[in-house]
Amino acid sequence: MQIRPGIQLGNLTDTGCQRERNEDYYCYAEPDDEDLFRRKGRLAVVADGMGGHEGGQVASGIAVDTVRDTYLNHTGDDPSESLRDAFQQAHAAILDYARDHPDLHGMGTTCTAAVVRDHQLFYGHVGDSRLYLIRGFSISQLSQDHSRVGQLVRDGLLTPEEAAVHPERNVLTAALGMDSELPLHLPQEPIPLEANDIVLICSDGLHGLVSNEELLGVAAGAPPREACQELVRIAKDRGGFDNITVQILRVL
Numbered sequence: 001m002q003i004r005p006g007i008q009l010g011n012l013t014d015t016g017c018q019r020e021r022n023e024d025y026y027c028y029a030e031p032d033d034e035d036l037f038r039r040k041g042r043l044a045v046v047a048d049g050m051g052g053h054e055g056g057q058v059a060s061g062i063a064v065d066t067v068r069d070t071y072l073n074h075t076g077d078d079p080s081e082s083l084r085d086a087f088q089q090a091h092a093a094i095l096d097y098a099r100d101h102p103d104l105h106g107m108g109t110t111c112t113a114a115v116v117r118d119h120q121l122f123y124g125h126v127g128d129s130r131l132y133l134i135r136g137f138s139i140s141q142l143s144q145d146h147s148r149v150g151q152l153v154r155d156g157l158l159t160p161e162e163a164a165v166h167p168e169r170n171v172l173t174a175a176l177g178m179d180s181e182l183p184l185h186l187p188q189e190p191i192p193l194e195a196n197d198i199v200l201i202c203s204d205g206l207h208g209l210v211s212n213e214e215l216l217g218v219a220a221g222a223p224p225r226e227a228c229q230e231l232v233r234i235a236k237d238r239g240g241f242d243n244i245t246v247q248i249l250r251v252l
Contacts, residue, residue, distance in 0.1 A: 004030060007042065007116065010224030011247040014232045016205055017240030023049035023056035024203050024245040025064045025109075031072055039077050041117025043068060044247045048110040048129050048203040050175065055107025059094050063111045063176050066090035071113070079115045080186060083124040087111065087176070087184050094177035108177030112143055112201050116249060120190035121199060126182060127175045129245075130207050132215060133191065134198035139216040144185050146174035198224075199249040202231075205242035209235040224248035 003009055015022040030042045047063040049056030067086040074082035090111065098104050110127025123131055125143040133140045144154070174183045193199075198219050207215070210231060218234070219227045228246050235244045 001028075001030070003028075004037070004042075006252055008224045008250040008252065009248070010226070010228040011044075011245075012225075012228040012232050013243065013245040014236065014240070016243050017236055019243055021054070021057055022243045023060055024205070024243040025049065025057075025060035026201075026245050026247055027064050027068050028247065029068050029072060036072075040072055040082075041079065041115050041122075042249070043071055043113065043115050044199070044201055044249060045111065045113040046129050046201045046203055046245050046247060047112075047176075048127065048205070048243065048245070049107065050109065050172070051104060051107030051177075055098075055104040056109065058097065058104060059107040059109040059177050060111075062093050062097060063090045063109045066093045067111060067113050071115075079117060079122040079190070080124075080188065083113055083115065083122060084184065084186055086113070087124050087126065087186075088182065091176045091182050095179070098177065108172075108175035110146075110172070110203070111176050114199055114201055114249075116193065116199065116251065119193045119251065121193050122190045123187065125185040127172055129201065129203045132198075132200040132202075132212070134200060134216055134219055135194065135196075137216075137220075139212050141212070142191070146183060146185075147172050193251050195251060197251045199251070200246065202246040203243060205240070205244035206231060206235050206246050208242065209238045209240075219248055224250055 047060035049060030070086035110129040115122040128145040131143040
């Protein structure tokens with residue numbers, strides 16, 4: 001796929017050092033049609049699957065493919081509305097697949113999707129993969145972790161430093177495919193983007209081993225492709241306990 005001028009892109013996924021299969025899945029997409037591109041912009045998605053047998057791998061694949069196809073084919077021009085429908089369709093598709101394949105019961109996946117259109121950032125999120133915005137010498141986590149520990153941090157009962165080493169830090173409270181209401185994090189208003197802003201999406205296999213300050217330093221200090229390679233290397237050098245996926249978009 002030809003990437004239009006306006007961004008620099010890097011993405012990478014790795015099985016890590018301890019898992020036998022990669023249950024992460026990602027995509028980057030922009031429409032071929034110029035009019036559709038003006039309406040839809042650029043879409044980047046990261047999903048981190050969970051579930052026994054091959055469930056996690058199946059769930060993350062369904063999520064990313066469904067979010068991509070639904071978003072790009074949605075008839076509306078509002079990216080937030082299109083993302084909402086895309087996440088709902090992905091949630092339903094995973095539940096339907098699990099019902100048809102009882103051996104995959106309980107499978108699910110995180111999913112974080114970002115849209116860059118006309119120097120504006122739209123996003124949708126569920127789970128504990130993360131979306132960051134890097135601007136100058138600062139990094140902001142835009143997504144909220146749907147996890148027990150994440151809620152404790154928001155309630156002021158844990159510090160971020162305590163959360164990083166908490167034994168239940170990977171216990172999710174929401175994911176696509178869970179038999180519960182979908183608590184989609186979908187801001188009503190887009191975030192204005194500036195030249196040289198960096199949008200970074202990653203699974204917990206990266207942010208669980210690499211600090212925000214390190215994400216900032218590496219992503220801001222190298223082209224996106226090389227930054228992705230360096231971040232994955234750091235995570236693997238620290239044990240690579242999980243699959244590792246990262247996408248970086250630098251706005252020009």
